[in-house]
Amino acid sequence: MNSKIEKLIKLFAKLPRVGSRGGQRIALALLQDKTGRAANLATALLDAAENIAPCSCCGVLTDRGTICEFCRDATRANGQLCVVRDLSDVWTLEKSSVFHGRYHIIGGLLSGANGCLPQDLNIANLSERITNENITEIIFALPNTVEGKTTQHYIISAIGADNVTYSELASGVPLGGELDYIDDGTLTLAFGGRKSL
Amino acid sequence: MNSKIEKLIKLFAKLPRVGSRGGQRIALALLQDKTGRAANLATALLDAAENIAPCSCCGVLTDRGTICEFCRDATRANGQLCVVRDLSDVWTLEKSSVFHGRYHIIGGLLSGANGCLPQDLNIANLSERITNENITEIIFALPNTVEGKTTQHYIISAIGADNVTYSELASGVPLGGELDYIDDGTLTLAFGGRKSL
Numbered sequence: 001m002n003s004k005i006e007k008l009i010k011l012f013a014k015l016p017r018v019g020s021r022g023g024q025r026i027a028l029a030l031l032q033d034k035t036g037r038a039a040n041l042a043t044a045l046l047d048a049a050e051n052i053a054p055c056s057c058c059g060v061l062t063d064r065g066t067i068c069e070f071c072r073d074a075t076r077a078n079g080q081l082c083v084v085r086d087l088s089d090v091w092t093l094e095k096s097s098v099f100h101g102r103y104h105i106i107g108g109l110l111s112g113a114n115g116c117l118p119q120d121l122n123i124a125n126l127s128e129r130i131t132n133e134n135i136t137e138i139i140f141a142l143p144n145t146v147e148g149k150t151t152q153h154y155i156i157s158a159i160g161a162d163n164v165t166y167s168e169l170a171s172g173v174p175l176g177g178e179l180d181y182i183d184d185g186t187l188t189l190a191f192g193g194r195k196s197l
Numbered sequence: 198m199n200s201k202i203e204k205l206i207k208l209f210a211k212l213p214r215v216g217s218r219g220g221q222r223i224a225l226a227l228l229q230d231k232t233g234r235a236a237n238l239a240t241a242l243l244d245a246a247e248n249i250a251p252c253s254c255c256g257v258l259t260d261r262g263t264i265c266e267f268c269r270d271a272t273r274a275n276g277q278l279c280v281v282r283d284l285s286d287v288w289t290l291e292k293s294s295v296f297h298g299r300y301h302i303i304g305g306l307l308s309g310a311n312g313c314l315p316q317d318l319n320i321a322n323l324s325e326r327i328t329n330e331n332i333t334e335i336i337f338a339l340p341n342t343v344e345g346k347t348t349q350h351y352i353i354s355a356i357g358a359d360n361v362t363y364s365e366l367a368s369g370v371p372l373g374g375e376l377d378y379i380d381d382g383t384l385t386l387a388f389g390g391r392k393s394l
Contacts, residue, residue, distance in 0.1 A: 001288065002249065002258060002259050002260065002265075002266075004241070004244060004245045004248060004249055004260070005245060005249060005258060007245075008241050008242060008245045011234075011237060011238045011241055014234075015223045015226060015227070016222040016223055016226050017219055017222065018223070022213070022214055024285060025213040025214065025285070026212045026213055026215070027245075028258075028283070028285055029212060029213050030212070030242065030246070031246065031249055031258055032258075032283070032284070032304075036246075037208070037211075038242055038245070038246035039243060039246050039247075040208060041208045041209070041239075041242060042238075042239045042240075042242040042243040042246065043239075043243075044201070044204050044205050044208055045205060045227065045235055045238060045242070046235075046236060046239040046243075047201060048201045048202060048204075048205045048224075048228060048235070049227070049228065049233075049235035049236050049239065050236075052199065052201055052228055061199060061202060061228055061229075063199065063201070068199075069199075086225070086229070087225055087229070088221060088222070088225055091198070091221065
């Protein structure tokens with residue numbers, strides 16, 4: 001196989017959920033296309049790679065050297081700060097329109113297995129943000145896993161602020177969830193957190 | 198969402214089997230990566246888009262302005278020419294090591310539904326190749342569908358050469374195929390083409 005095509009397939013294959021067969025498909029689709037999709041994609045990718053960087057305040061990817069749309073939006077300064085793992089979580093929450101405050105992306109979860117240590121978390125400016133932005137509530141929307149809870153506890157102790165309330169998303173049976181498909185751990189949490197009617 | 202990221206996601210989402218969620222994942226993985234994968238991929242893609250073109254003889258993608266590895270390889274001049282739809286079929290056949298002649302990529306199948314007409318097929322130089330390369334057998338390895346068979350008949354009549362034999366891949370039960378999973382059409386073909394033992 002031609003070395004340029006082979007290199008391209010290998011790079012595509014390493015992307016999330018693509019794999020070697022998918023990489024072949026994508027490379028062929030782009031190279032056989034006569035409308036210039038390959039060049040368009042390459043240009044857009046280079047443009048984004050060069051000009052996009054994390055917001056210095058919250059970590060949301062935005063135009064390099066600027067503050068992101070959430071941190072700029074004064075209507076979002078409602079005293080609530082939602083701590084999430086990465087940008088895709090921000091997009092998910094935004095799509096649901098459930099939250100109207102500001103975000104803070106920590107960029108990972110503490111884990112011995114994948115080597116994510118406290119210094120890898122983007123939390124250096126959290127205390128500063130609490131003061132500057134008059135934050136009254138920090139809402140943790142981290143994955144409901146051991147790593148998520150560990151990270152949450154670590155961040156609370158690292159902030160050490162008494163003038164904010166901390167909250168986390170409720171655990172329980174998802175909407176439309178049939179009981180026989182729910183795992184034991186979730187059932188235990190749902191029973192423990194039952195609400196009186 | 199940032200317009201540069203949005204544009205990138207849309208371009209990725211249009212690639213085969215990626216979709217909007219996959220596009221988000223891929224764009225995020227590339228933009229959050231600190232090892233320069235995004236720039237690498239963009240450079241490789243631009244390089245390939247600019248310097249890769251179909252071989253003027255058989256249609257296999259190769260370095261622009263050169264003849265492909267198959268057409269250059271004298272050991273492949275065995276008088277056999279395998280007609281396939283696109284380059285991924287060539288890769289599939291090469292992986293199986295079942296064929297050692299030369300290829301001819303026609304680039305599509307005749308179909309009213311997707312508007313592929315006879316002039317869209319890459320067959321203009323087929324007669325010339327038969328003469329120049331002393332082709333004695335043309336093997337059709339096109340999809341076993343109505344469009345594949347239509348295209349095959351059209352190409353045979355378009356070539357109109359009497360000094361070559363034409364063949365097509367055998368139809369039947371695939372290796373390891375259980376009869377109760379085989380469709381009626383395949384079973385009919387397999388019965389019609391039964392071999393005496």
